[in-house]
Amino acid sequence: MPTQAKAAVIEEITERFQNSSAAVLTEYRGLTVAQLTTLRRDLGAGSSYAVVKNTLTKRAADAVGHSDLAPLLTGPTAIAFIEGDPVVAAKAIRDFAKANPLLVVKGGVVEGRTVDAAEVIRLADVESREVLLAKLAGAMKGNLTKAAGLFQAPLSQVARLAAALQEKKEAAGESLPAADAPAADDAATDDVTVAADTTPDTTDAAADTAVSTD
DSSP states (O other): OOOHHHHHHHHHHHHHHHHHHHEEEEETTOHHHHHHHHHHHHHHOOOOOEEEEEHHHHHHHHHHTTGGGGGOOOOEEEEEEEEEHHHHHHHHHHHHHHHOTTTTTEEEEEEEEEEEEEHHHHTTTTTHHHHHHHHHHHHHHHHHHHHHHHHHHHHHHHOOOOOOHHHHHHHHHHHHHHHHHHHHHHHHHHHHHHHHHHHHHHHHHHHHHHHHHO
């Protein structure tokens, strides 16, 4: 392969490493073109599955800081470059390998970290991002419902207490005029008494004046 062509391939593989959320290295020996096409489709939109040359892939891996992939780049190698959810892709590869034992997972890179074959398989057992988000949303909804119940209970108690106080206040307000009425009567009686007490004094004064005149 001419040097310029090799450089172009290395650049393309380098870009795929950089733009992918995961890259899974596999051995595909014995698989048919139809089977590989099925695997590409199962990986989902945005992902790709390509046969690569080990020497050129090593140089691309070195360029992106994944020199530790070198031991995996032996024998026939094809790489699944994943641009979506790595968990979904890992599930697709695991299920395909179960149905087609000739596909051998070597390892790869997930979220910038080099992993072995066992870790790729374990990744397939993790729930997908969509499932986790759905569970999180459900948990948050449940907690919000509980929180609303906790807030609502004290408010209803306060409302009942306020209503009771209002009723008590209204009842007290109605009884006040009746309680004040005797006090007003007593005041009037006191005024009359005072008037009655002052009248005799006036009469006595008049009588004394008459006596003095005589």
